[in-house]
Amino acid sequence: MRKKSIRATVFMLLLVSLFSASLVSAGATQIRPMYTGVSSLTSGLTISSSGAATCGGRASVRSGYTVDLTVELKQDGSTIKTWTSSGTSIVSAGGTYYVMSGHSYVVTTTASVYDSNNHLVENPDKDSLVTYY
Incomplete structure (x- = not known):
């Protein structure tokens, strides 16, 4: 027993x-979230010692979908600069913008993805790492 x-x-x-x-x-x-039309979404930010903020976003969409890409540079949570681009396959947007010291910055990339009937199917976004300058 x-x-x-x-x-x-x-x-x-x-x-x-x-x-x-x-x-x-x-x-x-x-x-990781799975999307219908988006296969990847990236967002990036670097700030040089002179205050040049290099901002970029990129979306890869599957065949049969189009994307309107919006890249926003935010200072302390408020948008101070926006870049946009549209297309199929791989779409990118961004640029350089001079920022002031003493603030936090982040880039938000938003992809508005449409199917072949021009219906919005998803609207994911991605933030870069926060950078203090």
């Missing part, structure tokens, strides 16, 4: 450890 109790306890501990390990590995998986 005692051997059965020990075996049952060891079995339960083994099950708990296997379950815990699967939860840890599942938690380590990065979750």
Whole structure:
């Protein structure tokens, strides 16, 4: 009787450890949104020592879709400069804009994606890393 109790306890501990390990590995998986028309969306910002902010965004869309791309440079959360572009396949927009020191900056890239019937199918956005200058 005692051997059965020990075996049952060891079995339960083994099950708990296997379950815990699967939860840890599942938690380590990065979750990324899946889109219908967009295959990738990027947003970037670099600021030189003279205050030249180089801003850029890029969207790759699948065949049969078009995209209106908007790239916004934001200072302390408010848009101070916008670039736009439209097209199919790979579309990019951006440029250089001089910024003032003492603020935080981020670039937000937004892709308005349309199907072949010109219906909006998705509108994802992506922020660059915040840069303090």
